[in-house]
Structure formats: C-alpha cells, structure tokens
Amino acid sequence: MNRFARRRNLDQLKALNALYVDLDWHKTANWRTQSPDEVEAAILRHARASNLPAPSVVLRSGRGSALIWLIDEMPPQALPRWQTAMRALGDVFARFGVDRSSQEAARIFRLPGSINEKSGRRVRVSGGSAARHHFDALSDDIFQAAGLPTRAELQVLRAEKRAKRRPTAPARAMPFGLPPAARFRQIRDDLEAIRVAHGGRLPEGLRNTWLHLFATSLTHDPRETQLAQKIEEMAQVATPDLPPQEVAAIIRSAERQAARDRGATPLKDGRYHYSGATIAERLGISGEDARALGLRQIMPAQERKRLKAEAERKRRERNGAQTRVEYLAKNSASRREIWKEYGLSRSTYYKRKKDGTLPPRLVAQGPDRSVPGTGGTIGQGRSRNFPAARKAPSTAPAPPTLPPPENSERENLDLNGDFPLSFPTKGKYRCRNAPRPLTSTTPHPS
Numbered sequence: 016m017n018r019f020a021r022r023r024n025l026d027q028l029k030a031l032n033a034l035y036v037d038l039d040w041h042k043t044a045n046w047r048t049q050s051p052d053e054v055e056a057a058i059l060r061h062a063r064a065s066n067l068p069a070p071s072v073v074l075r076s077g078r079g080s081a082l083i084w085l086i087d088e089m090p091p092q093a094l095p096r097w098q099t100a101m102r103a104l105g106d107v108f109a110r111f112g113v114d115r116s117s118q119e120a121a122r123i124f125r126l127p128g129s130i131n132e133k134s135g136r137r138v139r140v141s142g143g144s145a146a147r148h149h150f151d152a153l154s155d156d157i158f159q160a161a162g163l164p165t166r167a168e169l170q171v172l173r174a175e176k177r178a179k180r181r182p183t184a185p186a187r188a189m190p191f192g193l194p195p196a197a198r199f200r201q202i203r204d205d206l207e208a209i210r211v212a213h214g215g216r217l218p219e220g221l222r223n224t225w226l227h228l229f230a231t232s233l234t235h236d237p238r239e240t241q242l243a244q245k246i247e248e249m250a251q252v253a254t255p256d257l258p259p260q261e262v263a264a265i266i267r268s269a270e271r272q273a274a275r276d277r278g279a280t281p282l283k284d285g286r287y288h289y290s291g292a293t294i295a296e297r298l299g300i301s302g303e304d305a306r307a308l309g310l311r312q313i314m315p316a317q318e319r320k321r322l323k324a325e326a327e328r329k330r331r332e333r334n335g336a337q338t339r340v341e342y343l344a345k346n347s348a349s350r351r352e353i354w355k356e357y358g359l360s361r362s363t364y365y366k367r368k369k370d371g372t373l374p375p376r377l378v379a380q381g382p383d384r385s386v387p388g389t390g391g392t393i394g395q396g397r398s399r400n401f402p403a404a405r406k407a408p409s410t411a412p413a414p415p416t417l418p419p420p421e422n423s424e425r426e427n428l429d430l431n432g433d434f435p436l437s438f439p440t441k442g443k444y445r446c447r448n449a450p451r452p453l454t455s456t457t458p459h460p461s
Contacts, residue, residue, distance in 0.1 A: 016083075016123055023121040031089040031097050033071075034153065036108050037117035037124075039079045046111065055080055055141060058111055065107055065160035068153065073142035074124055077131025079112070081124050085147040093150070094120065100154040103161040195288065198312060199235040202294065205313040206232065209298060210253050212308055222254035223261055224297050229253075230269035231287045242266075242273055292316040 018030040038058065040046040046054050055073065058080060062069065072083040089097065097120070105113045125131065125138040155165040164172060193201070206229050210217060217225045230246045233239050243266045250262045275285045291312040295305065302318035304310075314322075337345075354364030356376045367373050 017120050018088075019121070023123070025091075025094070025120060028091040028094065028120060031086070031091070031093060031120065031150075033083050033085050034097070034100055034104055034150075034157075035081060035083040035117075035122070035124075036101075036104050037076075037079065037081050037114040037122070038108060039112040039114050041078045041112075043110075043112040051075060051080070054111075058082070058108070059142070061108070061111075067107070067156055067160055068146070068148060069144045071143050071146055071148075072140060074127070075139055075141045076125055077134045077136040077138055079114075080141075082108070083124075083143070084153060085145075086150045086153060087147060089150055096154070097150075100150075100157055103154075103157045103163055106161045107157065195235045195286075196237060199232040201312045202289075202291070203229065203232040205294075205308075205310040208308045208310060209300065209313070212304075215252070217254055219256070221298060222257045223265075226250055226254050226257065226262070227265050227268075228289065228294060228297075230265050231272070231289065234269050234272040234286055237277065239273070242269055291319065 016033050016035070017028065018032060020027040020029050040054050040058075046057075055075070059069070059073075062082070068084070070082040071085040072081075074081040074083065098118075101118045105115060105118055127138055127140050129138050130136070131138055151166065155167075158165050206225065210225070213221075226246070226249065229249055230242075233242055233245060239245070246266050246269060247262065250257060250265075254262075272286045277284055291314050294300075294313045295315050298313070300310070300313055300315070302315050302321070305314035305318050352361075354361050357364060357374055358377050359367065359374075364373070
C-alpha cells in the first residue's frame with residue numbers, strides 16, 4: 016500500500032500510493048445473510064452508479080471485502096488532501112459497513128493466498144481493473160459521489176466567501192504589516208511634525224534623542240545615498256545648539272547601521288527597529304499629542320489600541336453588526352440576566368430552554384417572556400446552590416461578645432511584634448527582616 020521508510024508511522028511516510036476502503040458487510044443487517052458474490056456484485060453496481068472508476072483491486076478478505084484504487088505516487092506533504100478523499104470515499108460506501116479505523120495511511124491488508132484465522136477462509140483477489148489513476152481526477156469523482164464540491168468548485172466557493180467578507184474594504188487608516196523602509200518613512204514624517212510643533216527647534220533634553228531617531232529612519236531607506244549630509248543639515252535646523260561632537264557620533268553610528276546587509280528577515284539585520292510606543296515614550300508624546308498632530312506611527316500603545324478598536328467598531332458597523340445597547344434592547348433575557356432567576360449559568364439556561372427542561376424559577380419576578388407558555392408560577396422548587404432559598408435566616412439572638420483576654424506585658428510585646436520570639440540572631444540563615452532584640456538592663460526572670 017503506502018510506502019514508509021522503516022516503521023509504519025506517519026513520521027516515516029515516504030509516498031502515498033492508493034485510496035482504499037475496507038467493507039465489513041458481514042456486520043450489517045442488510046448484507047450479512049447474502050452470499051459474498053451477491054454482496055460484491057451490489058458493491059460494484061453502487062460504484063458504477065456513483066460514477067466512480069472500477070477499483071484497481073477487489074480483495075475478498077475472508078469475511079468482508081476491500082476496494083483499492085491505485086494512484087500515481089504522491090509525496091507525504093499531500094497527506095491532508097489524501098485524508099479528505101479517504102473520508103469522502105468512506106461516506107460513499109457507508110451502507111456496506113465501512114471500517115472507519117482502516118482509513119489511515121498505515122493500513123495494510125491481508126495477502127492473497129493467506130488464511131483468515133477468524134473465518135478460516137482463504138484471502139483472494141476477486142476482481143479489479145489493475146489501473147492506476149491520477150489523484151486529482153479520482154478525488155474529484157469521489158467528492159461528487161459523496162455530494163461534496165470538487166477542488167475547483169471549492170476554490171470558487173472560497174473566493175466568493177472572501178469577496179463577501181470584504182465587499183468594499185476601504186484603505187486602512189492605520190498601517191498594518193508595513194516593511195521597515197515604509198514604516199520608518201512614516202516615522203520620519205511624524206518626527207518632522209513633532210519638530211514643527213516645537214517651533215522648528217527641539218528643546219534641550221530632546222535634541223540628541225530626536226536627531227538619533229531621525230538618523231535611524233534614514234538608515235532603513237535603501238535609496239538613501241547622502242546620509243551624513245542630510246543628518247548634518249537637519250542638525251543645523253532642528254538642533255543647532257547640539258555640540259558638534261554629538262552630531263558627529265550620531266552620523267558615525269548611522270553610517271555603521273546603514274552599511275549592514277539587508278536580509279530576508281528585516282528585524283534581524285542589526286539595525287535599530289524602534290516601535291512607535293518606544294519613540295513616543297522617549298519624546299514624551301501622549302495620546303492627545305498624537306491625535307492633535309495626526310501622527311501615524313509615533314503614539315503610545317494605549318492610543319494604538321484605541322485606534323484599532325475604533326477601526327474594528329467601524330468595520331462591524333459596515334457589516335451590519337449591532338451595538339451592545341441595541342442587542343440588549345431586543346433581547347430581554349440578556350438584559351435582565353434571567354438565567355440567574357433559575358440558578359443556572361447563561362449557557363446552561365439557553366441549553367435547557369431549547370430542550371424545554373427549565374426548572375422552576377427561584378425569584379418571583381413575573382413570567383419569563385423569553386419562554387413561550389410560561390404563566391409565572393414561580394417558587395415550587397429550590398436550588399441547592401442557593402442556601403438562602405433553601406433555609407430561612409435564623410432569628411435567634413447573637414451570642415454575647417466576650418471581652419478580649421488579658422495578656423501580660425511580655426505577651427503584649429510578642430503580639431505587637433516588639434519583641435522577637437524565635438528569630439535567629441546568628442548563623443548562616445539569619446533573617447534579614449527580623450527585628451533586633453530589645454536591650455534591657457533588667458535581667459529576665461529565671
């Protein structure tokens with residue numbers, strides 16, 4: 016059957032060579048009384064009526080039958096598709112007592128000529144075309160026989176579903192999945208907006224940080240060829256009071272970063288990849304500042320979450336979703352949390368409501384309008400989960416409050432924590448937080 020490297024485990028699978036179905040028709044009431052020839056003829060008629068090609072091998076196993084369709088060799092990566100076709104093939108022949116446990120890739124069958132020890136009969140090949148089939152064509156025939164879409168039809172259905180899910184998806188207001196070069200171009204635009212908001216010059220305490228971030232954004236641009244010149248020109252405009260040695264250090268660091276190779280994993284190329292929240296923290300940008308300046312990347316994490324939630328809310332509105340207030344206005348059971356009146360959880364309430372097995376309500380608050388036919392007769396039963404409903408509160412007077420016992424001066428010291436009881440004062444495991452012993456000139460009584 017299928018080919019394995021050593022052991023017949025899925026991790027040792029090397030090739031898929033056949034589709035097959037094991038029929039235990041001797042266990043079914045409709046076929047157990049008929050002869051093997053009659054059952055086998057009925058099976059082959061059913062295969063032809065289902066527009067399936069004739070099996071490559073028909074094996075009479077001693078008590079049942081096995082149908083085997085040989086296919087062109089497939090790699091183990093095609094195992095999920097193979098398993099889907101096997102399940103559909105089992106559905107086609109379900110009336111003949113399919114052995115579902117035999118629909119695994121490691122299944123083997125009895126050799127022709129061997130004896131089935133359970134029935135004492137010899138295993139033999141009783142028919143078959145000996146033809147080998149292409150898997151795609153054979154699986155499409157099986158899916159059609161099982162009432163399932165073919166692979167081409169399934170791709171069309173998936174495309175239609177994706178189109179319905181996003182009929183007219185607008186452009187994202189928030190960038191999502193941008194490459195580093197595009198993201199840092201937006202960061203550079205945000206840095207320029209922050210500079211303008213400060214009057215064109217960064218105040219003391221932000222100059223070095225702002226210029227370093229500006230230089231970092233340039234190192235991610237593969238088209239940038241005048242890195243040092245642009246950093247120096249920006250330093251004269253935005254941070255004119257920054258010492259020249261600090262500007263020179265920022266330029267040298269940026270040139271080292273820009274000289275690194277660009278690989279397939281951008282986040283591991285050795286360059287600085289600051290998040291928008293980190294930049295906002297270093298420059299002191301709040302959520303209000305980000306909104307006022309129209310920043311697209313530099314913003315606190317909380318502001319980014321708010322924007323994502325707002326975008327999700329608008330998406331749900333476009334798709335016709337209800338708000339929480341609208342939903343509760345139309346669903347009184349959810350608004351009133353009526354399951355609490357039955358002493359049930361929400362999921363259990365709806366399940367038992369569907370089955371018609373709701374218990375009597377515990378609190379008399381009128382009939383449950385969400386359950387048809389309830390007249391409001393309440394309180395015949397009590398739940399053991401609610402002690403207050405099972406047992407009336409006691410009216411016996413509370414016991415008198417006894418005065419606290421009098422303690423000696425030594426006991427008061429112990430209770431107040433002013434005198435050590437058993438803290439170690441010497442040795443390797445001395446407690447660091449242990450209070451020091453009180454010094455007293457009065458000797459302790461022996």
